[in-house]
Structures are given as structure tokens and as C-alpha cells.
Amino acid sequence: MSRVSSWRGALVLAALVALPALPFMSKFYLLLAFDALLFGAIAMSLDLLIGYTGLVSFGHAAFFGLGAYSTAILLERGVVSLWACLGFAVLVVGLYALLVSYFATARRGIYFALLTLVFAEVVYTFFRYTQTFGGSDGIQGVPPAQLVPGVAIDTPLANYYAVIVYLALAYALCRVLVTSHFGKVLVAIRENEDRARFLGYNVQRYKMAVCMISALLTGVGGALYPGRSAFATPDLMLWTVSGEFIIMVMIGGLGTLGGPIIGGAFFVLLQEQVSSYVDWYFMVIGLVLVFIVLFMPRGLLGFRRMLGFGQWRATA
Amino acid sequence: MNFAHGELYMLGAYAGIAVIGVTQSFWVALVVAPLLVGVVGAVTEVATLRPLYRREPLYGLILTFGLALVFREAVRQIWGGDMRRILPPITGSTPLLGMTYPNYRLFLLGASSVLLLAIWLFFTQTRAGIVVRAAVQDAEMLDGLGVDVRRVFTLTFAGSAALAALAGLLLAPVFTVYPQMGVEMILLAFIVVILGGMGSMGGSVVAAVVIGLTQSLFSLWMNPQRVAIAIFGIMIVVLVVRPRGFFGREGVLE
Numbered sequence: 001m002s003r004v005s006s007w008r009g010a011l012v013l014a015a016l017v018a019l020p021a022l023p024f025m026s027k028f029y030l031l032l033a034f035d036a037l038l039f040g041a042i043a044m045s046l047d048l049l050i051g052y053t054g055l056v057s058f059g060h061a062a063f064f065g066l067g068a069y070s071t072a073i074l075l076e077r078g079v080v081s082l083w084a085c086l087g088f089a090v091l092v093v094g095l096y097a098l099l100v101s102y103f104a105t106a107r108r109g110i111y112f113a114l115l116t117l118v119f120a121e122v123v124y125t126f127f128r129y130t131q132t133f134g135g136s137d138g139i140q141g142v143p144p145a146q147l148v149p150g151v152a153i154d155t156p157l158a159n160y161y162a163v164i165v166y167l168a169l170a171y172a173l174c175r176v177l178v179t180s181h182f183g184k185v186l187v188a189i190r191e192n193e194d195r196a197r198f199l200g201y202n203v204q205r206y207k208m209a210v211c212m213i214s215a216l217l218t219g220v221g222g223a224l225y226p227g228r229s230a231f232a233t234p235d236l237m238l239w240t241v242s243g244e245f246i247i248m249v250m251i252g253g254l255g256t257l258g259g260p261i262i263g264g265a266f267f268v269l270l271q272e273q274v275s276s277y278v279d280w281y282f283m284v285i286g287l288v289l290v291f292i293v294l295f296m297p298r299g300l301l302g303f304r305r306m307l308g309f310g311q312w313r314a315t316a
Numbered sequence: 317m318n319f320a321h322g323e324l325y326m327l328g329a330y331a332g333i334a335v336i337g338v339t340q341s342f343w344v345a346l347v348v349a350p351l352l353v354g355v356v357g358a359v360t361e362v363a364t365l366r367p368l369y370r371r372e373p374l375y376g377l378i379l380t381f382g383l384a385l386v387f388r389e390a391v392r393q394i395w396g397g398d399m400r401r402i403l404p405p406i407t408g409s410t411p412l413l414g415m416t417y418p419n420y421r422l423f424l425l426g427a428s429s430v431l432l433l434a435i436w437l438f439f440t441q442t443r444a445g446i447v448v449r450a451a452v453q454d455a456e457m458l459d460g461l462g463v464d465v466r467r468v469f470t471l472t473f474a475g476s477a478a479l480a481a482l483a484g485l486l487l488a489p490v491f492t493v494y495p496q497m498g499v500e501m502i503l504l505a506f507i508v509v510i511l512g513g514m515g516s517m518g519g520s521v522v523a524a525v526v527i528g529l530t531q532s533l534f535s536l537w538m539n540p541q542r543v544a545i546a547i548f549g550i551m552i553v554v555l556v557v558r559p560r561g562f563f564g565r566e567g568v569l570e
Binding site (some may be wrong): 056076103106107111113114115117118119125126128129131156239240243246247250280282283285286287288289290293294297305 | 319326367368371374375377378379381382383384385386388389390392393499503506507510539541544545548549551552555556
């Protein structure tokens with residue numbers, strides 16, 4: 001990582017930390033900012049797969065939803081420690097991701113996408129129809145998690161800072177990963193899988209590893225979600241949600257890490273803004289997506305660079 | 317792969333409702349609605365998909381996901397989100413092999429058999445059908461042979477849109493019509509195509525029968541959600557063990 005970009009990262013982080021001090025930051029805007037950063041971080045972890053490794057996961061909603069359900073289940077049963085919730089989410093999502101990535105990475109291209117999709121549909125169907133976990137209503141009205149006994153993360157401000165910590169750590173981890181030897185191998189697999197294999201790399205092991213990392217980061221994001229919403233519903237794992245995650249990555253720009261964060265935030269803000277004016281916001285989102293695919297295939301970040309604001313580096 | 321295919325199926329049902337509203341005839345709608353949706357398909361293909369053929373398939377996937385959102389919302393704005401019904405044009409029922417079947421279902425059985433036969437004849441017996449298959453196999457070579465490949469893709473997309481619309485309208489009297497109906501159908505359609513093997517029509521038919529039977533038989537001793545999971549389970553096994561499906565050719569979309 002160059003010194004310039006770490007300075008820039010620190011500046012962005014400082015701005016985000018200072019954001020709630022602005023006078024217009026009401027509870028409503030804090031929660032909106034929470035969503036924007038949470039989904040930005042999730043889009044970033046999906047970018048590890050799509051942008052860097054060339055694997056399109058159409059099942060990330062299941063990792064997100066499983067994380068959310070793990071937390072909600074513990075909180076509902078009176079286990080309110082944030083760390084217990086996060087640990088449980090990592091365990092649940094990790095086991096599921098191990099299974100999915102083992103089978104899905106054995107196949108390439110469209111078959112990888114379909115396998116992740118079908119596995120996610122199994123999880124969705126399970127939670128949708130299991131009455132123990134609330135069926136189609138999901139788990140509602142869970143209490144807030146506690147950082148240490150007695151200190152609950154129960155305000156929009158506390159949730160906002162929790163998501164900033166998560167985003168910053170996840171970004172640092174992803175940045176280190178993609179600049180490391182491991183990240184270079186991932187790009188090699190994206191560019192030419194057979195060549196990477198002939199060079200002696202165990203391609204499937206690398207793919208599984210990056211799948212696990214991406215899934216766990218997404219799962220931790222999901223685990224933070226009930227703190228903000230007080231619920232976990234099966235709708236969080238619909239396959240269309242997985243589609244929205246991919247949209248966020250595409251909007252931001254594949255293979256840039258920073259781009260998908262912006263893409264996720266942009267998507268959340270767009271949805272919120274448009275839906276407060278008109279009730280046909282899905283059409284606007286659809287049209288924006290069509291426009292981006294047709295005219296800005298490198299996303300917002302790539303578009304900025306295409307216009308001459310710096311060199312395009314998909315793999316930097 | 318086209319994520320908007322389910323929405324074309326849904327558009328067929330709604331176009332049918334519109335045409336029936338004007339002409340009061342299901343049969344006129346059965347001809348007109350697929351034609352209308354076919355035109356929608358052709359315009360969509362030329363305007364949005366055509367520029368993408370030189371890029372990665374992923375972009376087409378994302379684009380059709382966006383188109384699906386647009387279509388679904390457009391229908392909700394025009395016709396509202398309520399469930400609607402179309403009355404079956406054929407009423408009455410016939411006793412057959414100890415069971416009683418509604419006549420409309422028997423008509424569906426006949427109509428879909430005729431359709432399948434017609435599609436099969438098109439792909440195997442006509443020059444146009446062979447050109448379409450050639451375009452899938454090696455578009456560049458076909459272009460070199462003097463065929464306007466772009467027109468072939470447009471017409472194929474329009475044809476597949478019209479067929480989806482036809483299916484949507486034919487099934488409308490059996491199911492209900494609502495903006496989300498395509499979303500529910502498209503996954504099942506994907507599963508059938510994957511199980512059967514891409515590019516194999518016979519495979520798709522076999523897979524559809526296998527899934528239909530599995531669903532009915534499992535429903536006898538399992539609750540519906542277990543059945544759904546079982547179907548997904550079958551699909552996972554097939555994808556892992558034999559990703560090309562029952563009869564798929566090698567090399568399609570790999």
C-alpha cells in the first residue's frame with residue numbers, strides 16, 4: 001500500500017468518525033449511514049471474489065442472513081454479549097461456507113454462480129418454513145447486544161461506530177490480502193486458471209480460502225445487522241438480495257475494494273432517496289443498473305478514472 | 317443466461333389480460349400477447365443486450381437482473397400489485413383413468429406437447445433452426461459464412477420472449493397473475509435447464525418430468541418446504557457430479 005493511499009484512507013476514516021458531529025445528523029441519518037457503510041463493507045468482501053478472483057457468487061445473501069440469524073437467535077435467548085454473538089456467527093457462517101465453497105469451487109464460471117445460488121436457496125427455504133425461528137416473520141424484537149456486561153450497543157450512534165470499526169478492519173484485511181502474494185495468485189486465477197494450475201498452485205485451495213474469507217466478512221456484517229434493526233427475517237436471504245450485492249460491486253467498480261464500498265453506500269442512499277419521493281424506486285434502480293452496465297462498465301470509480309482522474313488499476 | 321425471462325413470462329400473462337379486456341377473447345389474446353411480448357423482447361435485445369456480446373457473460377447477467385426490476389415495477393405501476401385471475405376459456409371436466417381432470421388441463425397437456433414438437437422440428441428440420449444452433453456454437457464462423465449473426469440473436473431472443481409469454485398466458489388460468497410470478501418461476505426454469513443439460517431440449521423435458529414427479533411423490537410424505545429443499549438437493553448433486561446435466565453437450569457456457 002502506498003503512503004498516499006494510506007493517508008487517504010486515514011482521512012476518509014477520520015471524516016466518517018466525525019460525521020455524527022454534523023448538526024443535521026439525526027437518528028434517521030445515523031441509521032442510514034449505518035446501512036450505507038454496512039452494505040458497502042459487504043460489497044467490498046464480495047469484490048474479493050468477483051473482482052479479484054473472477055468468481056461470481058450469487059449466494060452471498062445466505063452468509064449475510066445466517067450471520068443476522070446467529071446474532072438474533074442468541075440475543076433472543078438472553079445471550080447478549082456482542083463477542084459471543086460474533087463468535088457464534090463466525091462459527092455458523094464458517095461451517096456453512098466450508099460446505100458451499102468445497103462444492104462450488106470444484107466448478108467454474110456459471111456453475112459456480114448456480115451452486116452458490118442453490119445452496120443459498122436451501123438456507124432461505126429452511127428459515128422461511130422453520131417455525132422455531134419464526135417462519136416467514138423471522139425473529140422480531142431482539143434486545144441490543146452488549147460490548148461488555150452493562151454497556152449495551154443500543155443507540156444509533158453506538159451502532160454507527162460499531163459498523164465503522166467493522167468496515168475499517170475489513171478494509172485493512174482485504175487491502176493486505178490483495179497486495180500480498182495470496183492476492184496476486186487470486187488475480188492469476190482470474191486471468192488464466194489453467195496457467196495458475198500449471199505453475200503449481202493448488203487453485204481450488206486458493207479459491208476455497210478466498211470464498212471463506214469473503215463469506216466470513218459478510219457473515220460478520222450480517223451479525224451486526226440485528227443490532228440496528230432488532231430483527232432477522234428470511235427476506236434478508238432472498239436470491240434477489242444476492243443480486244443487489246452484485247449490483248453494488250458493479251456500481252462501484254470491480255476489483256477496486258474502495259469502489260464497492262462507494263457502490264454499496266450509493267445503492268443504499270439511492271434506494272432511500274428515490275423511495276422517499278416515488279414508490280417506483282425499483283424501476284429507477286433497474287434503469288441505473290442498465291445504464292451502468294452499458295456505459296460505465298468499470299463502475300463509478302472506474303468511470304472517474306476513465307475521465308482522466310488517475311490511472312485505472314483494476315488489480316492494485 | 318437471462319434473469320428477465322421470468323418477467324417476460326409474467327408480461328405474457330398481463331398482456332393477455334389487456335388483450336382480453338379489449339377483445340373479450342382468450343384465443344385472440346393467445347395469438348396477440350406473445351407477439352406483443354416478442355416485439356418488447358426484440359427492442360430490448362437491440363437496445364441493451366446487443367452492445368454486450370463482446371464483453372464477459374457476467375455483464376449480460378447483471379443487465380438482465382436490472383431489466384427484470386424495470387419490467388416488474390412497470391407492470392406494478394400499470395396494473396397494480398394485486399393478484400388477478402383469468403377465467404379458463406374451456407370449462408367442464410372429463411373422467412379419465414379413474415380420475416377427473418378439468419378440460420383446460422387436458423388442453424394444456426395437448427398444447428404443450430404440440431409446442432414442444434414444433435420447437436423440436438424448428439431446431440432440427442428447418443434451416444433457420446440450424447442457423448440458431450450454429451450461432452450458439454460458433455458465432456464468428458457463422459458470421460464468416462455470410463449470416464447476419466446479430467439479426468439471428470435478436471430474432472432468437474424475440475422468439476424466446478414470445479414463448480415465455482405464451483407459457484405465462486397459458487398457465488394464467490391455472491395459477492394466479494401477479495408481478496412477482498416471474499421471480500418464482502425463473503429458479504424452477506433454471507433448475508430444469510441445468511438438470512436437463514444446456515442445449516438439450518429432450519434433456520429439459522426429461523428434467524421437467526423428473527422434477528414434477530419428485531415434487532408430487534415427495535409431497536405425499538413430506539411437507540412442502542422439505543420438498544423444495546429436496547429438489548435443490550437433487551440439483552446440487554447433479555451440478556457437482558455431472559454439471560452438464562443429463563444430456564448436456566460439452567463446452568456450453570463453461
